[in-house]
Amino acid sequence: MVGGGQGAFIGAVHRAAAALDGQIELVAGAFSSDAARSKESGAALHLAPERCYASYAELFAAEAKLPLGDRIDFVSIVTPNFLHFPVAKAALGYGFHVICDKPMTFNLAEARELAAIVKKSGLLFGLTHNYTGYPLVKEARARIRSGQLGAIRKVVVEYPQGWLASKLESSGQKQADWRTDPKRAGASCCMGDIGTHAENLAEYITGLQIETLCADLSTFIPGRPLDDDGNVLLRFASASGEPPAKGLLHASQISVGEENGLNIRVYGEKGGLRWRQEEPNTLELLWPDRPAERVRTGVGPLSPEAAHASRLPAGHPEGFLEAFANLYKNFAATLRARLDGTAPTAFDLDFPGVEDGVRGMAFIETVVASSASQEKWVKFPH
Amino acid sequence: MVGGGQGAFIGAVHRAAAALDGQIELVAGAFSSDAARSKESGAALHLAPERCYASYAELFAAEAKLPLGDRIDFVSIVTPNFLHFPVAKAALGYGFHVICDKPMTFNLAEARELAAIVKKSGLLFGLTHNYTGYPLVKEARARIRSGQLGAIRKVVVEYPQGWLASKLESSGQKQADWRTDPKRAGASCCMGDIGTHAENLAEYITGLQIETLCADLSTFIPGRPLDDDGNVLLRFASASGEPPAKGLLHASQISVGEENGLNIRVYGEKGGLRWRQEEPNTLELLWPDRPAERVRTGVGPLSPEAAHASRLPAGHPEGFLEAFANLYKNFAATLRARLDGTAPTAFDLDFPGVEDGVRGMAFIETVVASSASQEKWVKFPH
Amino acid sequence: MVGGGQGAFIGAVHRAAAALDGQIELVAGAFSSDAARSKESGAALHLAPERCYASYAELFAAEAKLPLGDRIDFVSIVTPNFLHFPVAKAALGYGFHVICDKPMTFNLAEARELAAIVKKSGLLFGLTHNYTGYPLVKEARARIRSGQLGAIRKVVVEYPQGWLASKLESSGQKQADWRTDPKRAGASCCMGDIGTHAENLAEYITGLQIETLCADLSTFIPGRPLDDDGNVLLRFASASGEPPAKGLLHASQISVGEENGLNIRVYGEKGGLRWRQEEPNTLELLWPDRPAERVRTGVGPLSPEAAHASRLPAGHPEGFLEAFANLYKNFAATLRARLDGTAPTAFDLDFPGVEDGVRGMAFIETVVASSASQEKWVKFPH
C-alpha cells in the first residue's frame, strides 16, 4: 500500500475492504512521505518493520528483489490525487499489478499516458469507483441490459454532500485541505472528487455514454480556488438507433446537511428505477400502471451479478465497505486466475479499470471547460 | 364556474376545494361549451337549472343582471388553457372577481394584457398555483424569510410525472388530448402544465427570482408536437449583495412510474430543507453538524402562516384538496373583507395572483426559447 | 348537527367531510348546550338563525314539524361520548336517520339498546370509524377477501399517540378534559378513543373476529383516572377450519412524539401487507421470494372498492378528510337511494354501522375486564 498512513481516511477503507473476504493480506507499505510516520503506521497494522518503507520508490525496489511468492502481488495506491500517476507508473514499471484510488490521475494527459502504459505492460489495473460495487447497482445494470426498462430516455444522477459548506480547509482538516488545493487535487474539487463517481455510476448502470454536456460549476466559499458545486445537463450517445437519452448530473459539497447522497434515477420506455447510496440495499423498480417493486439485496431471485456481489441474507444491511470490498474481491479473483494460469470469470472481471479512469479524467476536464465556455453544448470527451 | 363539466378533472377539484371550509357556495356555471352538457353537469351538482348557462357569455350577462347579493361574487375559470384569457377578460369586464387555473393564459402577450386589465379593474384575481397552499410550503418560506438558512446557494426543484410516457393522447384521453395540442395548451406541454408549478414553487419558497436559465426540452414520444420533458439550469438574481444562488429545475411527463413528484431542496449558508408534494406534511430541515429535523404539520410551534393553512391536528394527513382549498379560503377571506369594507389580513392576501401568472407565462416562453437557442444563458423573462 | 360548536375539533371535521362531495348541505344544528353559543356557532357557518337551536330536543322537535323536503334528512352526532346514546335515541325517535361519532355509546348496555332501537326503526345508522374510509384500507380488505394473502396468521395493529404524555387535562385543554373524565368518556380513555379504531380496522381489513384477548392497560400519568396506554394479545376466531390467527393490538396516548400513528400489518400464508394511516396512500404488499409491491392510490388497477373511494389521480395526496368524507358519501348515497326508492349499491352500503358500534363497546369493556383480571385469556365479547 502506498499512502494511507495514520489520520488518512481512504487508506483504512481500502485495508478493511481488502481484508473482508480473507483473500488478501497486507504485508508491506509506504504509508507516508514521512519515513518515521510510515513505520509507525505500519506497526499499528502489525506489519513486519522491515516492510514499512520510507517511500514508494523504496517499497517497489525492495519488494521486487524478494523471491516470487514472498513479494507483494499488487500495489494499492491511496495517496492524494497528484501522486496517483507517478506511483502507478513506478509500480507497473516494476511489474506490480495496481489498484488505484480515483480520480485516476492529476489530469487527462496523465490518464491517457497511464492507459498506454497499462496496456503495454499487460498488468492488471483496478480503479476504485467503489459505488459500482453495490449489489443493487449491478442489479440495476443487469435489468437495463436485459431490456426490462426499454430504451433509456432520462437519467438523473445526483451527488450532494454538505461537508465543505464552510471553509473547512482553513481549519487544517486534512481531507478538505488537499481536495481544495489545485496542486494536489487537480482542475476540480467537487467534480473531481464526487462528480466523477456520478458520471461513472450513470454510465455503468445505463451502459450509455455521455456525448455532450453543458456545465455550470460554482465556488460558493469565498477564497476557495476550486469548484464546490456543479450542475450539468447531459446528452447521451444514442444506442442502436434509439432517440438519445438526456439527463442531469449535479454534485455538491455545499449542500448543507447532505451526507453522501449519491443517487440515480433512470427512466426508459417501459420502466424506471431509483437507487440511493445511503440506503443501498433497496432498488425501486417503477412501472407504468402497476405497483412499484422494491427489490432488496438478498430477496428473491436477483441477477447473478447482484447475487455474486452480496454476502448476507435479506435484511442484513451490507454497506459501503462491502461494496468497496467487491472491487477488491473481483480484482483478487482475476489476479488469482492470472497466477493460476486459468481464465477469470465474467464476475471476476467486473471491476473498473484504466479506461474508466481516462473517462473520468475527461469528464473533469470537459465540465471545467464547459463551465468556462459560452458555448451551450460541449463534446465529451472534450 | 366556467368549465369543469362532467369528465373534467380540475373542475371537480376546484369545487371540492371551494366547498371545504363552508365559506363558498357554487350557485351558477357554464360547465361546457355544449349547452345540454352544461345543464346536465349543473343538475348533478344540484344547481338551479336556470343558473346552468350555455356559455360563459350568457353566464356573465345573466348574473350581472341579478341584484347584488343574489348574483355570483366571483368566477372560477377551469377551462383548457386557451380559454383562460377571453373568459377572464369577460368576467372582469362584467365586474366579477376571478379565480383562474394555471397557466394563466395562452401566451405571454395575453398574460401581460390580462395583468393590465386586472390592475385597471381593481378586482381580485387569484391563480391556482395550488402547491403553494400546503402548510409546510409556507413553513419553508417562513424559515427562509426569517434567515434560518442563511443566504440561499442552491435550489433543486423537480416535477417528474410518468403519465405521458406512452402516446396516451391517441387513445382520446381527454386530459392528454388538450395538453399535447399546441392550439389549446400553448407553446409547451410539460413546461406549461407542470414546469410552471416548479418555477412558482421555487420562487415562492426562496423569495428569489430566476435571472437567467439554460434549458433543454425534449419530446420523447414520436409524433407529439410539444415537449414532454425538460431540464433547466437556473441562476437566480442576487439578493442583497449575496453571491447569486444557482439551481436546477426539471420536469417530466415521461418519467415512467413517477406520479406527481413535485419536490424541492434548498441549501443555504446555514441550513437546508427538503419538501416533497407526495408526502406534504413533512418538511425536513438540514443542519451542519447536528441532526436533521422533521417538521410536521400540526406538531409544535409552526410559523403563523403554516398554522393558518392547516386544519387538523398532528398525524391527520392533509392533502392536495386541503392545499388547494387554502387558496380559495384566502381568496374568499380577502373578498369578504372587500365586501365588508375591512382590511384583509396578510394571511388572507397569501394567494397567487396575476403577477405570478405573468411570470409563469414568461417562464414557458423563456425555456422554449432557450431550448431552441445555441446561446448558453438566456435572460428570464426573455 | 348536534355538538361541534366553536372550539370543538370533530364537528369541523364532520362538516368538511360532509361538504366535500357537494351532496350534503348543513342546514340546522344544536351546536352547544349553551344556547347563545349554539347560535353563534351556527352564524359563523352561515346557517339561518332560526335553525340554530338551543338543544337537540328543540332541534328534533322543530325540524320534525317542517314539511318533508324542507326538514333535515339526517342528524350528525358529534358530542362527547356520554351524549351519543340519548341524542341518537331521540333522533331515531323522531324518524331521523343518524350518523354518530365513535365510540358509539357510553357503555355496552347502551350500545345493545341502541342496536335494538335502530333495528326496530328501520332507519339508517352510520358510525364514523373513519379510518376504514381510506381507499387503500379498502384495497387491503379486497386483497385479503380475494385470497391473495392466503389464510391469515398474524395481525399487528398499533395506534400510538403522544399528546397525553403530560397531564394536558389540567391545563383545561378541552379535548383532553372530557376524554380523561370517566363521567363523559366512559370506562376507558385510550382504548375507548383510539383502541376501538384499531380493533375496528383489524376486523374490517382481515374479515376476522377477535375471539379471546389478554390485555394490560396502564395509566402513566399520576392522578389520571382512566387508562392512557394499553397492550393486548389477540386470538382470532378461525375462519373455515384454518388454524386461528393471532395478533397484537396496542394503543397509547403517552408515546411521546407519536402523532396519530394508526397502522396495521397482516401476514398470511402467501403474502403480507402493511398500511400506515400517516402515509395513507401507500399500501405495501409483501411476498415470499419476490420484491415487495408498493400499491398507491390512483396507480394501476385497484379493486373497485378502492377506486370508488378515491377522488384524485396518482400522486395527489388524499388525506384524513377525504377518508372521512367517504363515510358520508356512502351514507348519503344509501340515503338518497332510500329517498329515491332505489336499491343502494354495495359501494353505497360500505360504511360502519350499529353492529360495529356494539362490537367497539364490547371491545372496551372486554379489555378493561381483562386488564383487571388474573385470568390469561378473556372471551370477546366479554
Add this chain to the structure above:
Amino acid sequence: MVGGGQGAFIGAVHRAAAALDGQIELVAGAFSSDAARSKESGAALHLAPERCYASYAELFAAEAKLPLGDRIDFVSIVTPNFLHFPVAKAALGYGFHVICDKPMTFNLAEARELAAIVKKSGLLFGLTHNYTGYPLVKEARARIRSGQLGAIRKVVVEYPQGWLASKLESSGQKQADWRTDPKRAGASCCMGDIGTHAENLAEYITGLQIETLCADLSTFIPGRPLDDDGNVLLRFASASGEPPAKGLLHASQISVGEENGLNIRVYGEKGGLRWRQEEPNTLELLWPDRPAERVRTGVGPLSPEAAHASRLPAGHPEGFLEAFANLYKNFAATLRARLDGTAPTAFDLDFPGVEDGVRGMAFIETVVASSASQEKWVKFPH
C-alpha cells in the same frame, strides 16, 4: 474457530467481522465434524493444513501444546446451539478465551453452569448479541442513560422475519433444518433464534430488566415441533422508584416478506426513540411539541460510545458486518489489554458476556413456560 465450515452462514460472518479491523487473524479451526470437510474449509481460507483439525477436542489439545504466542489466543464458537456448551467448556478448560454465538447454550441449566465456569476461570467470554454493536444502538443507550428521555414508560421491540413461512426444513435447507429441531436448537426456534436478540436489545438500550411477562407462542407450520412466532407482554422492573415500564415483544419467522426486521421504540416521560436494524444508521428521536430529530451515524456530535463504534464518515452506510465486528473489536481490545497487562477501557469492555447469555436462556425458558401456562403473568427469570 469451531464450526463454520463451507455452507454455514454464521461462520463466514464471524470471520469477516474478526478480519475487518486488522487486529485478529484466523490461524486454526475445526470447521466441521467431518475431518475432511474441516480440512477443505480451512484450505479455502488459506490456513496451514496442520492447523485445520478434525475436531474441537483435537484443536484445543494441539494448540495448547504450542508455545505461547504461537498458539491461538481465543476460540470462536459458531456451531449449532447444542454444541456451544461442550465446546466452550472445553476451550475454557484449556485456558482459551472464548467468543460464542448465541443463544449461549442448549438450556438454562447449561447457561448457569457455563457462567460459573467462566467466573472461576477468570477468562474472557464474549457472546455475539451482535445487534448491540451498531453505533446508533449505543447512541440510543447513551441518550437514555443520560436521562434525555426521562423515566421510560413503554418499550416496543419487534423481530419479524418471514423465511420460515413455509416448511423450508423439509427441503433440507441447512439453516432451517437445525433451527427447527429441538435436539439441536433447544426449547424454542423463533424465540431462541431471534426473540433473545429482541430481549437483549431492549434491556441493553433501556438499561431496564424485564420482571414479568405473558407469552403466546405459536407454531403455524403443521408438523414443525417448535414455535415459529411469539407475542409477549412485558413488565419491567422499576428503576429507582419510577412507575414500572411496560412493553411488548414479538418475534416471528412466518411474517411473510419481512426480512430481518428487528426494531425498537422506546417512550419516556420526556422523549422517545425509534431504531430499525434494516436501516441502522438512522436513529429517530421524538420530542413533545417540537420536530423529531434524525440522528445519523457520522453526523454531528454523537456519544463517545457511538463514535467509537463507527468507522466511516456520514452517509457511508455501515451494516451488519461492521456492527458484528464491533463486538470482535472490543473483545480483541480487552484481550490485548489483558495480554499487555493494562486496563481495558470502558469502550473495550462493551461487549455482551456470559451474564447476557444466562439471561437470554432464561428468557427462552420463561416464554416457553408462560405460553404453556394459564397464569397471566410469569416471573422472569422463571
